[in-house]
Amino acid sequence: MTIAADLEADIAARTNELSRTGFCIIPNALPAQTIGELDSDLEVAFSETPFGEGGFYGTTTIRFGRLLARSAHAASLVQHRLILGIVERILSPWCDCIQLNTTQAIAVHPGAPAQLPHRDQDMWRGPVGEIEYLVNVMWPLTQFTPENGATRVWPGSHGEAALLPSPEDAPVAAAMQPGDALIFLGSALHGAGSNLTQEVRRGIVIGYALGWLKPYENQWLAYPPDVARKFPPELAALVGYRQHRPNLGNYEGQCPSVLLAGEPERPRGAMDALRPDQKALVDAFVAGQLPAS
Numbered sequence: 001m002t003i004a005a006d007l008e009a010d011i012a013a014r015t016n017e018l019s020r021t022g023f024c025i026i027p028n029a030l031p032a033q034t035i036g037e038l039d040s041d042l043e044v045a046f047s048e049t050p051f052g053e054g055g056f057y058g059t060t061t062i063r064f065g066r067l068l069a070r071s072a073h074a075a076s077l078v079q080h081r082l083i084l085g086i087v088e089r090i091l092s093p094w095c096d097c098i099q100l101n102t103t104q105a106i107a108v109h110p111g112a113p114a115q116l117p118h119r120d121q122d123m124w125r126g127p128v129g130e131i132e133y134l135v136n137v138m139w140p141l142t143q144f145t146p147e148n149g150a151t152r153v154w155p156g157s158h159g160e161a162a163l164l165p166s167p168e169d170a171p172v173a174a175a176m177q178p179g180d181a182l183i184f185l186g187s188a189l190h191g192a193g194s195n196l197t198q199e200v201r202r203g204i205v206i207g208y209a210l211g212w213l214k215p216y217e218n219q220w221l222a223y224p225p226d227v228a229r230k231f232p233p234e235l236a237a238l239v240g241y242r243q244h245r246p247n248l249g250n251y252e253g254q255c256p257s258v259l260l261a262g263e264p265e266r267p268r269g270a271m272d273a274l275r276p277d278q279k280a281l282v283d284a285f286v287a288g289q290l291p292a293s
Contacts, residue, residue, distance in 0.1 A: 007081060010082055011086055012089075014183070018135075018185065021155050022158030022184060022185050022188035023153045023184035023190075024183050025182050026181045027176075027177075027180050028179050029083070030139075034179075035139065035141060035178040037073050038076075038077075039141040041070060042105055042141075045070060045105065046107055046202065049062050056118075058115065060109045060110075060113075061108050061109065061112055061192075062107040063107075064104070064105055065103055067103035067104070068103060068235070068239070069222065069223060069227055075232075077206050078235065078238065079238070080181075084208075086135070087208045090132055091132060091134075091135065091210055094133075094210055096275065098208050099219070099238060099244075100208060100215070101134055101217065103206055104204065104207075105141075105203075106204070107200050108192055108201040109195065109200050111195060114149075114152075115191035116191055119162055119189055120186045121134060121162070128162050128187075132187060133186050133210055135185060136208075137181050137182065137206045138184070140201075140202075142200070142202045144174060144176040147196050148193075148197045150174050151190060151191070151192055152190060152193050154169065154171045155171075156169075157187075162189075171189075171190075212244050212248050219240040223239050228260060229262060240256065241259070243255045246272075250273065252268040252270070254269075254271055
């Protein structure tokens with residue numbers, strides 16, 4: 001098979017596993033060296049960022065975002081071809097295009113208690129069990145073990161099962177090495193484990209969501225035009241510099257990617273950005289009002 005065919009087969013297999021179980025682990029998704037260099041780029045931020053406040057974020061856990069602006073290596077995670085293919089398969093039934101929901105670095109320090117089991121889809125007040133709103137990917141920067149707080153996921157707790165009482169079965173602790181990736185659905189019950197060791201467990205979560213949702217991380221503030229202008233077009237689109245049909249996320253009635261051209265600001269005329277079915281409906285309605293020739 002060709003490389004493209006191999007990738008498509010891998011996307012299909014992983015998508016099936018994710019749909020069936022609610023999570024899957026991809027070993028050796030990226031070279032450990034790439035992850036090590038990313039970790040080094042984030043060292044100052046890890047050392048300068050204070051612990052969180054509140055029982056959910058954790059008072060012995062450090063979190064910060066804007067990773068695409070902090071390290072050039074973050075794009076390797078965000079634009080991973082296999083993972084993007086899986087995410088698009090999962091979310092495309094409910095959106096015109098996906099968007100980056102967050103990039104967040106996390107350091108769970110010794111003595112940190114287990115995180116409340118939760119479903120990330122609950123950040124939006126939409127129907128449960130009918131739609132997938134997001135897909136998350138956890139990338140370890142250090143080794144993940146059951147003892148140091150590896151992410152715990154409850155198999156089969158996703159989709160319609162999110163309407164059921166909390167599962168009685170034990171969760172799976174996602175033991176991983178740097179370079180591995182844990183993918184889990186936004187409807188899957190999960191949470192960080194308790195860190196019973198004397199080592200800091202560091203990782204990164206990359207989240208993708210339906211393109212019409214308000215993202216967890218305000219991408220336009222995280223990556224304003226002066227920053228996003230340096231991104232490849234595909235990455236700029238992922239962080240929000242494109243419209244989601246019909247007309248969502250526009251700037252002066254146009255695709256916000258116009259802000260990346262570096263041209264002087266000028267008045268702009270609004271332009272339709274419609275789905276094919278909507279365009280056909282509008283075109284037929286407009287044509288029906290034209291005078292007969």
